Each structure stands twice: as structure tokens, then as C-alpha cells.
Amino acid sequence: MMDVKIYDKLARRYDLATKIVSFGIEELWRWMFIRKIKKFIKNGVMIDVASATGEMSKTGFNKIYFIEPSSEMVKIMVEKFKKDGFIEEKFEVQFQERPYIKLKKGKKEYIIIQNTAENFSIDEKADLITSFMGLRNFDNLQKGMENLTRHLKEGGYFAIVEMVKNDSLIAKLIMWYMNKIVPLIAGIMLGMKEEYKLLGKSIVSLNEENILKNLKGYKILEKQKLIFPVATLIIARKNG
Template identity: 50%
Template sequence: MDTKNVEIYEKLAKKYDLATNIVSFGIEKIWRKIFVKKVKKYIKNGVLLDVASATGDMAKEMDFDKMYLLDPSEQMNKIAQEKLKNKNAIFIQNYAETFECPQKVDLITAFMAVRNFDNLEEGIKNLDKCLKVDGYFAIVELTKSDSILFKLSMFYMTKVVPLIGGIITGEFEAYKKFPKMIKNITDEEILQYFNNYEIIEKQRLFPPMATLIIMRKNG
């Protein structure tokens, strides 16, 4: 995530959860619950690294013994600290491409995160250093498809969401920049950097604009 994008999230942090829930009609919350349920089929506890952790909702639902939350936004981290003040959570204000991993982890989660990487290859390469052999890397991301539903969804995301989000948060200027932050990334573009991983779960979520991927790291 580049510096300009971080500035947007800094402004939106206080009303981020409310705005996201409203503009997604609660779908993002449903996706997160599906994601957590799917991941916990394979790993139920241990050390978690949550990438682009935002206000901490993913880490709160995962509720692992020890959790590292990585996000470059100071304001997002402050809200996450309040949500997780009774948990064993450590907050890292940095970027996926440049942070130094404090220890090897059992699970990395990236929920709506990789599209914001400034350099996808470097980000994944750096995160890979943190993950134990036989550990899990789990992703949910907006991914491009040729379906009509996807095209309609993207029209809503780029044309309607900035207007509604601006009304809810009062940050019209920040939301005007929102469409430029949405990258049309494909499953293949993400997976090309996971050569030493086995895909154990992959499915298109509904509406068909996001993909869920769970991988295990090989030795």
C-alpha cells in the first residue's frame, strides 16, 4: 500500500467499519465468517499474522493464542487495539513488503489485502519468510472475472460506493480516490508467487467478485 492510500485509511478509520458494512450490504461480514470457518477446518490455534488488519475484525474472529496485526495506518491500529485489548495481540505499523517478522507464524491471513500491496511479489516474498513449513496462508481477495455479475459489482464498487461512503463518513475527497485503489487482479496473478505452496481450498464467493484461497507451505 503506498503512502497516499494510507492517508485515505487514516481519514476513514473512525467510520470504516460502519461504512464498509453499509456499502457491502453486510456481504463482507458474511465473507469473513465463511473465511474463518474454512480456515479453522485446517488450523484452530497457534500464532497468527493478519496482514492489512484494519480495525482488527479478522483477528478478533480468529482469536488465536498469539496474534500479530500488520497495518500501515496508525488510526486503524488504534481502533484495533481497543477491540483486542484483552487478547495476546501485537500491533505492527508497517507494510507487507518491508516489515521484519518477529517470529515464525502458523497462519497468515490476508483478507482484502493483497490488492493494496505496492509490490505484490515483494510483499508475498517477505510474508513467506514469516511462515513455518506446513503453515497456512489464507486469502480472500477481489479478483477479476468475465461474468456479467462481476462487471456489475465493479460498477457498483467504483461508481456508487464512493458516493455512499462519502455520505456516511463525510470524507468525500477520500472516497473520490477509492476507485483508483481497486486493482483488477486475477487469481493467477496472486498464485504465481506461491510456487512452494499446495492449494487445499479455492472457491469463488458470492457475489462472484472475490476468491477464497487457502494454501499450505511445503518444505
Template identity: 25%
Template sequence: MSKKIFNIFSSIADVYDVVGHLFSFGIDGLWREMTAREALIEKSSYKILDVATGTGSIAIDIAKKAKKAKKQVEITAVDFNKDMLRLAEEKINKRKINNICIKAEDAMKLDEPDCYYDVVTAGFLLRNVDDTKIFADELKRVLKKTGKFILLGMGKPQNKLLNMFFKVYFILLRLVGSSIDKTAYRWLTYSIMAFDRNKMLNILKDKGFKDLKIKNLPFHIAFIITGIK
């Protein structure tokens, strides 16, 4: 477990949702909705694990969409940071959602049974987890045979113009962010620009996942990788 990442999320937990919406001009909500939509599979009753749930937004989006689609889903939402989980619990209780179970767990050593979940989601974990290969192993272990995963991430845009735009925007974001938490917003911008989505795709391919797809989301800074065990 990375102490640095753990501390970053503890120090920004209370402002995480608001600042995330502001810095992304609200588009983060759309990215999470697109992730939640992918989590609606053909089954009418199934189990979902949301890793690095943070303040629970993706788990909540899935619960809402599943209810609308008349699907019975049991969601387990895990994160290693209890400050983030406290906020997730508050949001879930406020919305009176009763099919999300929250647990404190490390994505690299999940306390979940083998071959148990039909769907695993993880939003914005990839550039924060210490070792993506170990996480990919855990993903494979907890998914049922033919289970689906959905990974929402952020990384350097592949389009040169957008890349330049975000380089400039991130200078501004670091300046504004330093008034909230210098380390956190430096890490945010550094980790995004350092993350290579194609390398991640290759790791997943090497681990034997099938039907791998990568979808660039609006503005190309965010992406969704999906695949099947």
C-alpha cells in the same frame, strides 16, 4: 510504503467499519468469518499473524472462534497505519480479548522472525499493497515449514453478469462515497476492478507455495486464496 494508501486509511479510519458494512450490505462480516474459519488448523496451540489487520476484525473473529474450539492461539496483528490500529486496540480492549498483540509494521518489510508462524492471514491487503511479489516473499519468510496462509481479497468478478452489476453499483458507490472521501472510494472501486486473482495465484505458485486453492465467495467479488509453504 505507499503514502497514498497510508493517507486513504488515515482519512477513513473512523468510518471504515460502518461504511464497509453499509456498502457491502453486511456481507463483509461473512467474508471475514469464512477467513477466520480457515485459520483454525488441526493444532491445539499455535501462532497466527494477521497482516493489514486494519481495525482488527479478522484477528478478533479468529480469537473468538479459537476460544470456542478450545484452541490456544497467540495472534499478532500488524498494519502500517496507526489510525486503523488505534481502533483495533479499542475493539480488542472492549471485548477483553487478551491473546492479540498489535504492532505497526509494513507488509513488505515485516519485523517478524523467519519461519515463526503456523498461520498467516491478510484481509483486503492484496490490492492495497505496493508490490504483491514482495509481500509473497515476506509471507514465505515468516511462515513455518508447512505453515498455512489465507488471503481474503476483492477483485473483478469473472462472471459477466456480475461484472456488469458491479460496474453499475460502483458508479453509485463512488457518488455516495465522494461525500465521505472522494479519493478513498474512487481508489476502492478502481483497485477492485483492476485486481486479477488468477495473476495473484500465479505469483504465489512461482514463489513455490503448495496446495494453492481459490474460493469465490458469495457474489464473486470477494475470494479467499489459501496455500501451504
């Protein structure tokens, strides 16, 4: 799994690097995404897939499962939550061979699972699944989305933000920036030019139809381009 190794290397500087190379736009997208989600659902059980450093905790949901295969990202996520006052709790039963980490703070419970979208399994169904810039990293989009759908309640929401292929001029410019300029910045800042070149390539690997094809059995409630036409936001309801 190419991506996971890169993300392992990136983990410690991920939040800062993302802010710099996206000029804060990613944060704006996340803010818009969460605002949109809250129009449909305010709280409940949430699964966040491809969590990286756990920034989607900003939804404020009380119970969140974070699914993230990079052990380094998991480490950073746990450190971040602990700094925020979360306390680690022991599971009474260690029911999987994969590390599950449970953190609590007041009414809030976070469970961090080091696994992929395709292979994780939990014994609870969610009211909301979120994937922020996550889908393109799946090894197998169909398998990942099927597994996620299995973990969603009937009537539950699947909320996605993803960068997608696009032919407009502005999209081409952004792709040029991501493929040529970002690796240069990453090379100077992080010594990770090659890694960012690969990440740039992964962005053009998905198009909107791919995503929609895997949302059969869902009703699409929202579909919009986020400011620049390279990112798409989709909110869908299962069997809705």
C-alpha cells in the same frame, strides 16, 4: 503511499462504513473464510496482514501479530481490543524503531505492528497467515508475499480473500456499484467521495493469476469464489 493516507482518514468509521456499503456481505465472507480456515488449523501463532481494525481476531487464535501501516487504523484497533478487556504490556526490549504494541487478555496475546507487508520483520514464524482484502493494497505484491512467506513455518497455511478482476456480468455490475454508487454513499455519509472512488479503482488492480503466481512453493488446498464471482478465497500450504 496513497492507500495508507486514505485509510488513515477512514479509520474511525471504517467498520460501520464497510457494513453499510457491502450490505453486510463482507461480514458473511469473513465468517465463511474463518470457517474454512478452521477446517485446516484451529489455533497457534497467526500473522494477519493489512489488518485495518483487527477484525480477523475473530479466528480466536491465541497469539496474533497484526501488521497494519496506517497509524489511525492501529489506534482504532488498540481501542477496540482494550474495550474488549485487553491490557497493554510494556516490551522489555524495544527492538525496532517502529511502534510495537503488546496486548494481553488471559491466554490471548496480540502484537500490533505499524508497518507494511513488505517491510515488517518479527523473530517468530507463524502457523497461519491471513489476508482479508489486503493483498491489493500492497505496494509491491511480490515483495510483500515473499516477506510473509519468510515468516511462515514449513507446512504453515496462507489464507487469502481478495477481490479480483472478472469478466462476468454480475462482476461488472458489482464493479459499477463500487465505482459509481459507493462513492456517492460515502460522499453523503462520510464526506469522502473522492477517497472511495480511489478505493473502487484499487479493486480491479489484481487478478487471480497474480496471486497464484506469488504462491509458488505452496500447495493450493482450497480455491473458491465467494458467492459473487468477484471475491476469491484461497488457502495454501507452504511446501505442503
